[in-house]
Amino acid sequence: MTRVAFIGLGHMGGHMCRNVITAGFDVCAFDLDAGALRRARETGARPAGSAAQCAAGADMLVTSLPGPPQVEQVLTGSGGAIAALAPGALVIEMSTSSLEVGRRAQAAARARGVEMIDAPVAGQTIRAESGTLAIYAGGDSAAFTRALPMLEAIGDPQQIFHLGPHGSGYAVKLLLNLTWFVHAVATAEAMAVGVKAGVDIDKLHTALVNSPANSNFLEHDVRSVLDRGDYDEGFAMKLVTKDLGLAVDLARVVGVPVELAALVEQIHVRARSRYGDQAGEMSAIRLYEELAEIELRWHTSS
Ligand code: NAD
Numbered sequence: 001m002t003r004v005a006f007i008g009l010g011h012m013g014g015h016m017c018r019n020v021i022t023a024g025f026d027v028c029a030f031d032l033d034a035g036a037l038r039r040a041r042e043t044g045a046r047p048a049g050s051a052a053q054c055a056a057g058a059d060m061l062v063t064s065l066p067g068p069p070q071v072e073q074v075l076t077g078s079g080g081a082i083a084a085l086a087p088g089a090l091v092i093e094m095s096t097s098s099l100e101v102g103r104r105a106q107a108a109a110r111a112r113g114v115e116m117i118d119a120p121v122a123g124q125t126i127r128a129e130s131g132t133l134a135i136y137a138g139g140d141s142a143a144f145t146r147a148l149p150m151l152e153a154i155g156d157p158q159q160i161f162h163l164g165p166h167g168s169g170y171a172v173k174l175l176l177n178l179t180w181f182v183h184a185v186a187t188a189e190a191m192a193v194g195v196k197a198g199v200d201i202d203k204l205h206t207a208l209v210n211s212p213a214n215s216n217f218l219e220h221d222v223r224s225v226l227d228r229g230d231y232d233e234g235f236a237m238k239l240v241t242k243d244l245g246l247a248v249d250l251a252r253v254v255g256v257p258v259e260l261a262a263l264v265e266q267i268h269v270r271a272r273s274r275y276g277d278q279a280g281e282m283s284a285i286r287l288y289e290e291l292a293e294i295e296l297r298w299h300t301s302s
Contacts, residue, residue: 001026004150005058007051007074007081008095009036011234012121013064015128016094016154018043020062022131023153030054055081060150061091064121067242068101075105087113092147094135094154096120096174096243099167099250106166115143118166119151120173125234127156134159136176138168171250178247181240181284182264183217188288188296191222196292201226202299222285226298231280237272240281244268 002025006017009031021027021044029045030053031037041047048054051074055061061081065071071093075082082091082105091109093102093116102118109116117139127133135155137144144162151160163172190213194204205226209219224230244265251258271283279286289295 002059002149003057004028005030005048005054005061005081006040006045006064007031007054007061008064008066008070009033009040010064010066011125011236012128013094014039015125015131016062016064016121016133017045019131020150020153021045023149025150025153028054028058050079051081052079052084055084055089058085059089060147061085061089062150063091063093063095065095065097066239067095068098068246071095071097071105072101076108082108082112082114085109085112085114089114090143090146091116092119092150093117094119094121096177096239096246097170098246099170099253102167102170115140115146116166117143117147118169119147120169121155122173122176123155124232128154132156132159135161136169136172137162138164138170138172139166174243174247174250177240177243178261178264180217180221181244181268182260183215184222184282185264185267185284187215187218187222188285191296192288192292192294195294195296200299201296222282222296225282225285225296229295229297231282231286233278233280235281236277237268237275237279237281237283238277241265241268241272 004020004025004027006027006029009017017029017040027045028048029040030048030051037047106116117137119135119137121133121135123133133155135151163169195201248261248265267284271287275283
């Protein structure tokens, strides 16, 4: 049986780890949070006392961590997991992180005879729970093929994409999030202005959805706000601003000016400072509601 070390058991990783166990892997788990580790034990994982202890003897290491500093610390910091892996092991790094930290970790892995792919995910906690995440992978074809049974335990097989060499997964995931948060701000502005101009919100939404200006965000994702004022706390503003900052950093590294992305990032930084680190990912919409002194909710209950 393939022995798996799973590190990072938060909103996403907790569900992902349980799905890996359900798929029949032998899982040892670690998280700094004792509560998260206890919940993983209850689903069948063997708890470890440190990242290195978790990784020792594993065939595959899976990580789902907040961002670049934690990825660097867990993989290559003092007492890090890569140094504890045996040569021939495979690292599947599934956090939304930076290409730069990924490159450094991959170099450390290569020096130890360990393979590594980046495989960040999309789909919110609901799809982490159902094991149907979208996965954006970067790395060698052979390493990707080896990782596939694990990825299929976590994601929807139709939405597991091998995008190119190491770092491609991180890049695509950052750009996907950037585009989604641009849509969130555009939707908030259009709906706040429309409602203030006296247009019925139900009719405004229907007209926009049936126009060339439609987006997935407008048609589907904004509905949790319109239905019940739910800004989705499953993905915290602390992580949202981390992702948007990484996307703007990436643009800077490759030398492409991204005025819109930088502005949208700052709007989300404002929303985080207004509503807190743990506020839901659609909190930017609340800023517009507050500015316009309205609540964006259906006029009729639908
Ligand atoms: P989270 O903050 O809920 O979970 C992260 C976990 O990592 C926590 O349990 C924390 O205790 C643990 N951790 C932090 N540092 C650690 C260390 N040094 N050693 C061991 N454990 C450590 O975050 P999340 O929402 O589960 O997101 C995880 C990753 O997935 C992030 O990179 C995020 O951007 C990405 N992501 C999240 C969502 C979402 O909807 N929540 C969706 C797609 C992608």
